[in-house]
Amino acid sequence: MRRHVALSLLAVLLLTIQISVSQTAETQDPKITVMNPRGIQPPIRLIPMPERSSLEGKTVYIVDTKYANTKPFVNELHKILQERYPKTNWVLRDKRGMYMTDDPDLWAEIKEKAVAMVMPIGH
C-alpha cells in the first residue's frame, strides 16, 4: 500500500515537472522580427458627388456596360423608370468598348447634360 502511494506521488511529481517544463518552453519560445510583405497602397483622391435635385424635367442617363447577355435587364430598367417617372428624361446609352473600358467622352456628356447616372454593374 505504502509502495503504491509512493509510486502515485512519483507519477504526479513527474507529470507536474513535465507540465512545468513545457510551459517554460512555451513562454521562452523566442520572439523574432520579420519584414512586412505588403506593398504600397496609393492615397485615395476623394471625388465629391454632384448636388442632388428634383428629377422633374431633368435628364438622367442609364449607362449599359454591356456585360454579355444583360441587355434585357438594362432595357427593362429603362422602361420601368420611364413608366414610373415620365416627367424625367431617361436616356439609355451604351458605354464604349468592353465592360472594363473607360469612356471619358460619355462621362463628359453626362456631366454636361444630366443630373445623375444609373449604371448597372455586374453579371
Add this chain to the structure above:
Amino acid sequence: MELASTTAYKKGIPNLRITYTPHPITDRPADVCRKFLEGNSPHSGKPLVDEIIEAITRPLSTEDKKTGFIMREARPRFLPPDTADNLQQLFIDSNFTDGGPVILPTEKKVKEMLEATSHDPDEVVGTMRPSPPHEAWEYTVEMVAVNAVMAGAKPEYFPVILAMASTGTSSLFSSTSSFARMAMVNGPVAKEIGMNSGIGALGPFNQANTTIGRAWTFISKNLGGSGKPGETYLGSQGNALSHNNLCFAEAEDAMPKGWIPFHVQKGFKPNDSVVSIFSGWSLNNIAWYSDLTYQEVIKNWLSHFFSYGIRQATLFIDPVTAEYLYNQGYDSKEKLASWIAANSTTPAWLYWQRRAKQKEMGEQGVEPYASYLKLGEGAEIPESRYLRQTPGQRSKDPASAPTAGRPFSKDILEAENSIEIVVVGGGTNTYFSGGDFSHLSSANVDKWR
C-alpha cells in the same frame, strides 16, 4: 456587396449610392428582369426602383461633399515581433500566403535574397492591380525579396522572380471566370537554377518551378493587392492551376531541328534569359493512338476544344511528339501553328452563338453565311477560331473570313495566328497538352541579375 462598396471607396466615392438586384442578371429574359426590378433589393428588402430614385435625389451629406485625400495606413518595414508559430498564423490569417505556412522573412534571409541582384533594395520594380478597374499598388526590390523568401525560393531564383514582378501582371486576375496564369522560363537561367523542363515539368517535382510560381502568388496578393475573395478576387470556383501558376522551363535542348525556343520567337536572343507570361483558364492532356497523324489529332482537338477562351490556344508539345511532327514536315513551330489555324474548323452551334448579325445576313442569302446555314446545326463551319479577324474586317468583307483549307499567305498565317507552341516534357510517349492560354508579355531576366 463588399466588392461594390470597397471599389467605390478606392475610387474616391466612399458614399456612392448603391442598390442591389437579385443575382445574376446575365441570360435572364425580359420578364424575369422585370420581376427583379419590380421586387425588393435582396440586401435592404426595400423596393428596388424606390431605392434607385432615393439614391439620385437624396440631398448630399457633409461627408458626401468632402474633397482631398484619404491617406492609407502607414506601411512599417517590419512587423511587430512575435513567436514563429504566431507569425505563421498571422501570415495565414492576414491572407499573406496561399493558405500554407511560409519561410518567415527575417531581415537576414531577405538580405541573402537581395545579394542575388545588383539592383538597389529601394528601387521601384513596378505596379500591379487585380484587374483594370482596381487601384495599382507599388513595390520595391526589397518587397519582392520578402515575398520570394516566403515562397521558399533560393537567392539564385531571385532575378527570375524580379523579372516576373516587373511585368506588373497579377497571377490572380480578378474575374468571375477564374483565370489562370502561366510563367515559362527560357534561356541559360533555366539550367543555371535547375528548373525542370522534362519529366513532370508541369507537376510538383522541382524546387525552382514550385517556389518561383508560388512567389508569383505572394507577389500578386501582397504587392499587387490581389487575391482577397469577394473583394479583389472574384473567381467563382477558383482555378487549381493558380496554386503554382504553371511555372516551368521550355525544353530547349529537346526540340527538333529548326524549332526555336519561345523567347527567340518573340524577338529575344538565344542567350537571353527570359520569363514569359501567359493568361488563360484551362488545359487538356491528350494522347490519342490511332491511324490519324498527330497534326490531324491536334487540329481536330482544337476545332472542338471548348472553354471560356475560344479564340486562342497554347500547345504544350512533348519532345517525342515534336520529333514526330518534324518528321511529318513541320520543320518549325510556326509552320505547324499555321497549318492548324488554316485547317481547323468551328462547330456550327459555337459559330452561330456570337454571330446573330451574320446569321441574319445568311438568312437573307449573303455568302458565305447562307452556305454555312445550309450545312445544318451539327456541321463544322469551315472557319478557324485561331486566325484573328477584327469585326471591322468581317463587316467590310464577309467573304474574307478565314475559311478552312483556303490558301493563305504566310504573312497572314503568322501575323494573325493565335496559336502558341511550346515544347515541354520528358519524352515518355507521344503526348501533348494544350488549352486556352495566350501570351501576354515576356521580361528579360538578365536585367535583374
